[in-house]
Amino acid sequence: MSKVLVSDPIDQAGIDILTQVATVDVKTGLTPAELIEIIGEYDALMIRSGTRVTQEIIEAGTGLKIIGRAGVGVDNVDVPAATRRGIVVVNSPEGNTIAAAEHALAMMLSLSRHIPDANASVKSGEWDRKTFVGAEVYKKTLGVVGLGKIGSHVATVARAMGMKLLAYDPFISTERAEQLGCQLVEIDLLMQQADYITLHIPKTPETTHLINAKSLAKMKPTARIINCARGGIIDEAALAVAIKEGQIKGAALDVFESEPLGESDLRSLGKEIILTPHLGASTTEAQVNVAIDVAEQIRDVLLGLPARSAVNIPGFGPDVLEELKPYMQLAETLGNLVGQLAGGRVESLTVRLQGELASNKSQPLVVASLKGLLYQALRERVNYVNASIEAKERGIRVIETRDASARDYAGSLHLEATGTLGTHSVTGALLGDKEIHLTDVDGFPINVPPTKYMLFTLHRDMPGIIGKLGSLLGSFNVNIASMQVGRKIVRGDAVMALSIDDPLPDGILAEIVKVSGIRDAYTVTL
Ligand SMILES: NC(=O)c1ccc[n+]([C@@H]2O[C@H](COP(=O)([O-])OP(=O)(O)OC[C@H]3O[C@@H](n4cnc5c(N)ncnc54)[C@H](O)[C@@H]3O)[C@@H](O)[C@H]2O)c1
Numbered sequence: 001m002s003k004v005l006v007s008d009p010i011d012q013a014g015i016d017i018l019t020q021v022a023t024v025d026v027k028t029g030l031t032p033a034e035l036i037e038i039i040g041e042y043d044a045l046m047i048r049s050g051t052r053v054t055q056e057i058i059e060a061g062t063g064l065k066i067i068g069r070a071g072v073g074v075d076n077v078d079v080p081a082a083t084r085r086g087i088v089v090v091n092s093p094e095g096n097t098i099a100a101a102e103h104a105l106a107m108m109l110s111l112s113r114h115i116p117d118a119n120a121s122v123k124s125g126e127w128d129r130k131t132f133v134g135a136e137v138y139k140k141t142l143g144v145v146g147l148g149k150i151g152s153h154v155a156t157v158a159r160a161m162g163m164k165l166l167a168y169d170p171f172i173s174t175e176r177a178e179q180l181g182c183q184l185v186e187i188d189l190l191m192q193q194a195d196y197i198t199l200h201i202p203k204t205p206e207t208t209h210l211i212n213a214k215s216l217a218k219m220k221p222t223a224r225i226i227n228c229a230r231g232g233i234i235d236e237a238a239l240a241v242a243i244k245e246g247q248i249k250g251a252a253l254d255v256f257e258s259e260p261l262g263e264s265d266l267r268s269l270g271k272e273i274i275l276t277p278h279l280g281a282s283t284t285e286a287q288v289n290v291a292i293d294v295a296e297q298i299r300d301v302l303l304g305l306p307a308r309s310a311v312n313i314p315g316f317g318p319d320v321l322e323e324l325k326p327y328m329q330l331a332e333t334l335g336n337l338v339g340q341l342a343g344g345r346v347e348s349l350t351v352r353l354q355g356e357l358a359s360n361k362s363q364p365l366v367v368a369s370l371k372g373l374l375y376q377a378l379r380e381r382v383n384y385v386n387a388s389i390e391a392k393e394r395g396i397r398v399i400e401t402r403d404a405s406a407r408d409y410a411g412s413l414h415l416e417a418t419g420t421l422g423t424h425s426v427t428g429a430l431l432g433d434k435e436i437h438l439t440d441v442d443g444f445p446i447n448v449p450p451t452k453y454m455l456f457t458l459h460r461d462m463p464g465i466i467g468k469l470g471s472l473l474g475s476f477n478v479n480i481a482s483m484q485v486g487r488k489i490v491r492g493d494a495v496m497a498l499s500i501d502d503p504l505p506d507g508i509l510a511e512i513v514k515v516s517g518i519r520d521a522y523t524v525t526l
Pocket residue numbers: 071072073074093096097100145146147148149150151168169170171172200201202203206207228229230254255278279280281282
């Protein structure tokens with residue numbers, strides 16, 4: 001049975017799913033050294049934001065197949081290191097969207113009405129109404145930085161509260177922003193004009209200290225800023241100075257450059273600042289959502305199924321996977337087959353999506369073709385995660401093309417590989433939506449289902465060849481399960497595809513090509 005380590009607190013709903021397929025150990029609060037010591041025993045690791053999964057931990061996790069982040073941000077996982085090792089990294093892109101958006105909105109209203117300090121004051125026995133005079137958000141301008149899932153929900157609710165909306169997101173269309181009632185502007189204008197600014201962007205090299213002394217200086221002295229996205233997007237030292245010196249009115253932070261927050265000037269500020277300990281996703285509903293979402297993906301991957309929200313397999317979104325799932329096995333089979341026909345060292349692979357398939361996303365099928373192509377060299381070490389990297393490191397040139405006009409099957413996939421044995425091609429399609437059929441080998445039409453052991457010959461279409469080959473295989477005790485010839489013209493060149501019951505014995509290929517009329521022979525194990 002597989003073993004899963006859960007190293008951060010996860011809702012029981014997730015643990016229950018994992019125990020369907022694995023032994024689950026919940027060990028929270030491990031030091032990095034403790035984690036490194038035990039991670040080698042596990043097939044999967046499930047975390048929240050508390051565990052930092054470094055390259056060292058990934059390298060020690062020799063049996064890891066999947067790392068599941070019960071949340072959105074995977075910035076606590078060294079994703080490139082996991083990708084190189086073929087470990088799939090999954091998250092829950094939507095499970096805590098509402099929770100995080102509502103936390104940001106709560107922060108905005110709490111800042112405006114001084115709720116935390118007013119509450120503390122009453123609890124300490126005071127009745128001070130003057131100190132806590134607030135401001136309305138109605139008719140004020142909210143600047144949303146990052147108009148993705150969380151930013152969009154914040155914008156929708158803020159609009160309903162009567163706020164005017166500005167948004168900065170270089171990757172969002174004007175139409176989408178307009179749909180949400182936002183005017184898309186440059187960051188400088190947003191900083192200058194907004195009364196409230198709320199951040200909903202990932203932390204990347206481009207967004208680190210996006211909000212710094214210079215940009216804070218552009219804000220109105222009455223403006224407030226909220227960060228429920230990621231620590232480090234705001235330069236905390238510069239923020240503390242800006243608030244202390246009255247350059248801006250206040251801030252609310254849920255996330256910090258270093259968590260847990262240690263010694264910090266931010267703690268000494270008064271009612272102008274609200275600090276929460278990374279609570280954006282901490283609602284009962286969100287924790288159930290993310291735990292189920294990620295545990296289901298870990299379960300699926302441990303059962304050999306694809307994950308629906310893998311962050312390191314580009315293009316493998318749930319909708320795309322659903323549509324392409326039947327074709328993924330086709331692509332893998334064709335990749336494996338053409339790789340063996342072309343010989344060990346493949347220089348280039350062309351993947352052509354034909355017919356109805358031409359309108360689909362090609363990336364998953366290219367990845368699946370590469371996985372098949374590299375299978376002979378890498379066996380179980382190659383998977384959807386690392387197939388592209390492995391191909392790149394081997395210098396394999398990958399070309400993607402489309403031919404919507406190909407009409408022989410509803411959708412078919414054509415692969416052409418050039419390697420040490422020359423250039424070879426195979427085409428395949430699905431019959432009845434799931435049965436794989438080879439429909440063409442090296443340009444010769446055939447119609448055979450691929451089988452574990454196959455023999456292909458290129459020969460002259462002339463009387464006697466089939467008999468001679470059959471006798472030769474018989475003399476080596478090779479049983480033929482099925483055989484089909486594909487030819488373009490009578491008595492021209494032809495391809496023979498044979499399914500055989502066992503692997504071909506050593507030395508027989510050399511005998512086959514001695515048969516008069518047979519030019520080439522290739523054996524394939526799928
Ligand atoms: N505080 C919490 O507990 C908590 C909970 C959930 C999510 N988060 C964080 O909230 C953030 C947003 O999450 P989401 O689910 O909305 O993500 P998302 O991917 O749906 O949206 C992010 C948006 O940021 C935009 N963006 C990327 N780079 C940008 C840049 N340089 N400048 C401006 N915009 C840029 C993208 O185009 C996208 O629209 C993430 O950092 C996530 O980790 C925090």
